[in-house]
Amino acid sequence: MASDVRDGRRAPTATAALASAAGVGLVAAVVCTVTVSWRFGFLLGWMAAALTFLVRLWIALWPMNADETQQHAAREDPRKPVADVVMVAAALVSLAAVGLMLTGSTGGRDLQAALSVCSVALAWGVVHTVFMTRYAELYYDEEPGGVDFGDDRPPVFSDFAYLAFTVGMTFQVSDTQVTGPLLRKAVLRQALLSYVFGAVIIATLINLIAGLGK
Structure with a gap:
């Protein structure tokens, strides 16, 4: 089986990516809090962490090819999704940060609007990326399986991205068949979170449009 090592470097797991993102986000939050305000610091810290x-x-x-995908997925324990929980929780908290900014001072509304939209977009991307890696971990845990992608080719991360972002945008699977009970539970959780995000995104856009029109 191939290793998930490219150019002498091993690909980061979600936990490793979370650690580096937290460091970048903390630095950005402190700098922005000191130089601007805590509202901007909180939001920009989250945005820096999410982007990282x-x-x-x-x-x-x-x-990654199929062998590299399986090797990488095996490095994460699907029964201990610490990084997944932390990143999804942070994404939900970022929505509260947007609310704080929008209910704050009325100065710089254009900048606040731009930052709010970027923050929500990053949170949306983080949630579905986390579920992408989660599906790969569950699929390749012990005996591979749980999702039928419609062909005999072993799935790669782009296949799991297709599943995750389809659920994220439509709240359902399309031409893939989920057969594993753990994967069904994960899909249900993502669909519910996606519904919440959809409602928040619509509410945020309405609020921004109304605020910019004043």
Whole structure:
């Protein structure tokens, strides 16, 4: 079986990506809090952490073949999804940060609007990326299986991204068949979270449009 090592570097797991993202986010939050305000510090810290998390994972995972995908997924224990829980919780907290910013001072509304939209978009991307890696971990845990992608080719991360972002955008699976009970539970959790995000995104956009029109 191939190793998930490219150019002498092992691809980061979700836990490793979380650790580096937390460091970057903390630095950004402290700097912005000291120089601007705590509201901006909280939001920009989250945005820096989310962007770091997404960039590290996508650059590492997208090019992987099936053997590398399985090897990488096996490095995470699907029964201890600490990084998954932390990142999803942080994404939900970021929505509260958007609310704090929008209910704060009325100065710089254009900047607040831009940051709010970017924050929600990053939170949306983080949630579905976390579920992408989660599906890979569950699929390759012990005996591979639990999702029928419609062909005999072993799935790679782009296949799991297809599943995760389809659920994220439509609240359901499309042409893939989920057969594993643990994967069904994960899909249900993602669909419920996606519904919440959809409602918050619509409410945020309405609030921003109404605020910019004043």
